[in-house]
Amino acid sequence: MKKVVVLGGGIAGIEAAIFLRKYKFDVEVLSDRDYLFVYPISIWISTKEKKFEDVIIPLEDLSKAHGFKFTKGKVSQINSDDFTLEDGQIRRDFDYLVVAIGQEKLKHKGIEYTYSICGKPEESLKYAESLDNLIKKGKGKLAFGFGGNPKAKEAVRGGPVFEVMFNVDYYLRKKGVRDNFDITFFAPMPKPGERLGESALKMMDMMFKKLNINSITGKKINEFLPDGVLLEDGIKIESDLTCFVPAGDGHPAVKSGNLPQTEAGFIVIDRYNKVKDIENIYAIGDCVALEGPDWKAKQGHLAEVMARNVAYNIALKEGLEKGEPKSYIEHINILCLMDMGNGGGLAYRDDKRAILLPLPIVGHWMKKFWGLYYKLSKLGKIPRLPGM
Ligand SMILES: Cc1cc2nc3c(=O)[nH]c(=O)nc-3n(C[C@H](O)[C@H](O)[C@H](O)COP(=O)(O)OP(=O)(O)OC[C@H]3O[C@@H](n4cnc5c(N)ncnc54)[C@H](O)[C@@H]3O)c2cc1C
Known part of the structure; x- marks a missing residue:
């Protein structure tokens, strides 16, 4: 059977591996973490409603359940006919390669003074600890925000920030200390969340007023400071604890290689998730440049559609399926x-x-x-x- 190597054991990579195994391909998943981090439910780590262990699935367990091989390793470069691991090993031992290594985050000045709930999984734990320390002090100022990437508008990730902010608000209310905390939301775009539509914007506005959350939008972020956020025009948001999610940026292993990519470093694919002009490499999930309408967004459910399509499209090439290749565009x-x-x-x-x-x-x-x-x-x- 043909060998397929999947780079990345996240939402997209694991769905691809599961469906490739249904066609009995020889599948290897290579990932730098030995667990799948279920980001959508990680929002509850900040308020201790979920423990870290509740939000992960060990890749060994998935490997046993579906019969793929799991190798722990970090990819440092991906090219049109090979990929390189951190230890210098160059690998070409695949018939097909599926790239599913997610995205990086843009680096803002002073980012070390913030916590992201969308980056390294451990950061959510650090945020939870810092929040509890502040609650022990009895009062404080909290800021929540997200940024944009002018080179890749669809790489903005705002939903989880709203979710964590509303959950923290509720957590403080349950503890009876909400009145001792100021909460401020900030984002550089004038109407953050607008791609969800007008009714969502109205509801968000209503929630902000009801929950007494300040909102500062449409101001560029200059830098993060240990005690706040400096915006353009010299406006400073005072903050003891800042939760900030930068927009996505291309993965370094993609940027350092020769796969066709956008200016921001996202992989250029066709509607069937095949990398442009390369016959045996596919890319899925957050690491790709999406085609489609202005309001498009990178989401887990789209990553899974891409993954299932790729398994089908590879099977089609190998004569294991009949019909037309499947496209992700209609599923946006x-x-x-x-x-x-x-x-x-x-x-x-x-x-x-x-x-x-x-x-x-x-x-x-x-x-x-x-x-x-x-x-x-x-x-x-x-x-x-x-x-x-
Ligand atoms: C907090 C949060 C909440 C979200 N909520 C929702 C939601 O409610 N609904 C929804 O549809 N979407 C949601 N999303 C978006 C969704 O989680 C992503 O779109 C999805 O995870 C993308 O899957 P992926 O496999 O492409 O990337 P990831 O899930 O990021 O997986 C990438 C994988 O690649 C591995 N990797 C990275 N670099 C390397 C390397 N150099 N070498 C080897 N392996 C590497 C990582 O360890 C990881 O396993 C949320 C995202 C976040 C962050």
Whole structure:
């Protein structure tokens, strides 16, 4: 059987490995962490509603459940006919390569004074610890924000920041100390969250007022300081603890190699996820440059569609499937169950509609249920629901 190497053991890479194994390909997943970090449910680490162990799936367990090989290793360069590991080893032992190594974050001046909940998994734990230390002090100022990448608009990741902010607000209320804390939201774009549609913007505005959250938007971020955020025009947001998610940037292993890539370092693919002008390399998930409408966003569910398509498209090339190759473009939509600690809202956007459905109480439990479903179904312990 043909050998497929998947680089990256995240949401996209693991879905690809699972579906490639269904065609009995010889599959190896190479990843720098020995667990899959389920980012969508990691938002609850900050408020200790989930432990770190609840948010990971060991790759060894997935490897046993689906019969792929797992190798721990860090890729430092990806080229059109090989890839290099951190220890200098150059590998060409594959018939197909699937690149699924996610994205980097843009580096802002003073970023070390902030915590990102979307970067290295351990940072969420550090944020939780710092938040608790501040709560012990009895009062403080909290800032939450996200940035943009002018070279890749779809690489903005704002949803999780809103989710963590609303969860922290609720956490402080439950502890009866919310009045002792100032919360400020900031973002350089004038209407952050606008790609979710007008109704989402209105609801966000309403929530900010109801929860007494200050909002400063449309101001460029100059730098982060130990005690706050310096914006253009000399405006300073005082903050004892800043949670900030920079926009995504191309992965260093892609940037240092010769795969076709955009100015920002995202891999150029066709609609079937095949890397432009290369026959046996595919790329999926956050590491690719997305085609499609202005409001497009990089999300886990799209990463999974790409992964399943790639397994099918490779099987088609090998004569194991009949029909036409599958494209990801028709599946571009935004589907976001935004958690607020004690409820949530379901935001959906496609070419025709932008809907926001408030889901008090039940929204929170739906997201919790999804997390459990995700882990158990990936491990093959429960059957999959169609399309999920
Ligand atoms: C906090 C948060 C909440 C989110 N919530 C949602 C949500 O509710 N709904 C939704 O649809 N999407 C959500 N997303 C987006 C979603 O998680 C991503 O789109 C998805 O994880 C992308 O999958 P990926 O496999 O491309 O990247 P990742 O999940 O980032 O996986 C990349 C993998 O590659 C590995 N890797 C990285 N560098 C190397 C290297 N040099 N060598 C070897 N391996 C490497 C990493 O260890 C990782 O396993 C959220 C994201 C975050 C951060």
